[in-house]
Amino acid sequence: MDAPILSISGLRAVFRIPGRDIAAVQDVDLVIGSGETVALVGESGSGKSVTSLSIIGLLPKKIGRIAEGSIALRRRDGTVTELTGLDPESLRKVRGNDIGMVFQEPMTSLNPVYSIGEQIAEPIRIHLGKSHRDAATDAVRLLAQVGIPDPDRRARQYPHELSGGMRQRATIAMALSCDPTLLIADEPTTALDVTIQAQILDLLAALQAQRGMGILFVTHNLGVVAEIADRVAVMYAGRIVESGPVSEVFTRPRHPYTAGLMRSVPRLGQATTLKAAGTPLPTIAGNVPSLALLPKGCSFAPRCALAVDACRTAVPPLFAATSTQQSRCLRWEDL
Amino acid sequence: MDAPFLSVRNLTKHFAPTAFSRGPAVRALQDISFDIARGQVVGLVGESGSGKTTIGRSVLRLIEPTSGEIRFDGVDITSLSAGPLARQRRKMQYIFQDPFASLSPRMTIGQILTEGLDIQGIGNRRERRARAEKALAAVELPVDAYDRYAHEFSGGQRQRIGIARALTLEPEFIVADEPVSALDVSIQAQIINLLRDLQVRLGLTMLFISHDLAVVEYICDTVIVLYLGRIMEVAPAAALYARPQHPYTRALLSAIPSLDPLARQGRQVLKGDIPSPANPPTGCVFRTRCPVALDACAGVVPPLRATSDGHLKACIRDDIA
Numbered sequence: 001m002d003a004p005i006l007s008i009s010g011l012r013a014v015f016r017i018p019g020r021d022i023a024a025v026q027d028v029d030l031v032i033g034s035g036e037t038v039a040l041v042g043e044s045g046s047g048k049s050v051t052s053l054s055i056i057g058l059l060p061k062k063i064g065r066i067a068e069g070s071i072a073l074r075r076r077d078g079t080v081t082e083l084t085g086l087d088p089e090s091l092r093k094v095r096g097n098d099i100g101m102v103f104q105e106p107m108t109s110l111n112p113v114y115s116i117g118e119q120i121a122e123p124i125r126i127h128l129g130k131s132h133r134d135a136a137t138d139a140v141r142l143l144a145q146v147g148i149p150d151p152d153r154r155a156r157q158y159p160h161e162l163s164g165g166m167r168q169r170a171t172i173a174m175a176l177s178c179d180p181t182l183l184i185a186d187e188p189t190t191a192l193d194v195t196i197q198a199q200i201l202d203l204l205a206a207l208q209a210q211r212g213m214g215i216l217f218v219t220h221n222l223g224v225v226a227e228i229a230d231r232v233a234v235m236y237a238g239r240i241v242e243s244g245p246v247s248e249v250f251t252r253p254r255h256p257y258t259a260g261l262m263r264s265v266p267r268l269g270q271a272t273t274l275k276a277a278g279t280p281l282p283t284i285a286g287n288v289p290s291l292a293l294l295p296k297g298c299s300f301a302p303r304c305a306l307a308v309d310a311c312r313t314a315v316p317p318l319f320a321a322t323s324t325q326q327s328r329c330l331r332w333e334d335l
Numbered sequence: 336m337d338a339p340f341l342s343v344r345n346l347t348k349h350f351a352p353t354a355f356s357r358g359p360a361v362r363a364l365q366d367i368s369f370d371i372a373r374g375q376v377v378g379l380v381g382e383s384g385s386g387k388t389t390i391g392r393s394v395l396r397l398i399e400p401t402s403g404e405i406r407f408d409g410v411d412i413t414s415l416s417a418g419p420l421a422r423q424r425r426k427m428q429y430i431f432q433d434p435f436a437s438l439s440p441r442m443t444i445g446q447i448l449t450e451g452l453d454i455q456g457i458g459n460r461r462e463r464r465a466r467a468e469k470a471l472a473a474v475e476l477p478v479d480a481y482d483r484y485a486h487e488f489s490g491g492q493r494q495r496i497g498i499a500r501a502l503t504l505e506p507e508f509i510v511a512d513e514p515v516s517a518l519d520v521s522i523q524a525q526i527i528n529l530l531r532d533l534q535v536r537l538g539l540t541m542l543f544i545s546h547d548l549a550v551v552e553y554i555c556d557t558v559i560v561l562y563l564g565r566i567m568e569v570a571p572a573a574a575l576y577a578r579p580q581h582p583y584t585r586a587l588l589s590a591i592p593s594l595d596p597l598a599r600q601g602r603q604v605l606k607g608d609i610p611s612p613a614n615p616p617t618g619c620v621f622r623t624r625c626p627v628a629l630d631a632c633a634g635v636v637p638p639l640r641a642t643s644d645g646h647l648k649a650c651i652r653d654d655i656a
Contacts, residue, residue: 163608164383193382193546193609194546194591195382197590250594262594265520265594266524267549267595268588274553276573282524283528
């Protein structure tokens, strides 16, 4: 069998604040196979974006670094490269080439003074060594593939001339320009309206079916996870607290945080029943802890209704709840 | 029957092109009419550019409408001069979306909460402080927050401060503009519960603006669906979700990603983009993306009229229900 596209183990990424290092992400293990979509889901500060930035070596330069762990990527030629040890120049040859990236805000990830076509052609010239003319032809073809009508004309336009949804399609075309094995999509639909979000999710699923790339999809939206992902890893305060196939995790969450998160999402058609009964919406009490002041033991224990004394002494390991589903909760059997 | 507490008639707002933008005026709102009865919560939902915030700001006259009438508690506020308007505003407050941008980093929470009372000349120092502390208690924040600064609080706590600021003037009417959109899921539900609780306890009348239909459902009695500056459908919250009538409402509900894998079957994805409000389609503004549009939809703007089960909808296709 082929090696997985991406294999992360024991990742620990730290940020330096005066006097000490704070772990933004720790004990993260994650595997993505070809043609597979894995969602990293969590709230602000949970470490989902830091994980994706670690993979592409874009942690904030002076203060952030990978302290421990390994990130192995299977590249287009089939070789497996360890990304954590790479020098900046070698990493640059991977980024935008074997790994494509799509970010939240299409306006800020496009350069306002270059045409759309030039921006898509640039990585094709740099990474694949094609001529200006060939790269420009490729750019128009890619724009057509991501569903942009009249791609010839659009390639000559500038980002401000496109709508938000069109711009996000253009950044997807750019991410796919060198036929990556891994696509990292960090909140790619968060800035979009729901009708446009539905279009972009459909597009990503169709492109993946054609190309067989692995997708790491970072989002805070559980509904989006249910739509697009095969497997999900739920992060809380820098650690993965639960992971498994979406169908299993969402039908039977085995971590109280996942369960609480799923209950807190307002669902269509349900609220009127609650309101009629005078029942408040379910919530998770308290706030997400600061990474600098994490409690001892399980980080979720202070907000957890199931917490027992043992939860407050040591960080729980990941338990295998089923052959495919893992939970970092001592009481996973009680859920 | 009582006159409605807030009554908006034929509200239209066009933004003229500025020095650096050529082209036609942006038609942000076209002929918007609706009422809110005292103690009711009306939700405004729609996508970017639909005019939600423009309506919210217009009803407090934070921006000047191009034409139309806004009656608040019987007074037409579109014709008020500055003095009487300021006195009316005492009864109307605004809660903003972004709890980071809407609180000054240089003022203590106490200063933020009492600023409105200062401007309105209400009470002496001690009374103002007492009112601010009462508002802090109402939003379940500790009283010692009074002497602290906004940066010391989390996003959810800041939004509570924003709500407390709206409450210190003891308003009768509140516009809540995307009050939970910037918050994490687990915090969102806390703030929605708080707003609902305050609304019931204080008998507030509210205009609740959101792009998230699921959020609106819990807090609103009636929901207005907007698209490109026009009203598409108006219905009681429960009925809107159970039996959406307008094709746009159906598409919007269908586009929301669901945790339930079964709900994903038969999802309908709208084609194309929202047109520019500077150059909206003729006739029905939704027709360019509507899956059931006819040639006749391009002809005239469909009037908002009552359907058999108490909805109002602006669509000529009665045969699709």
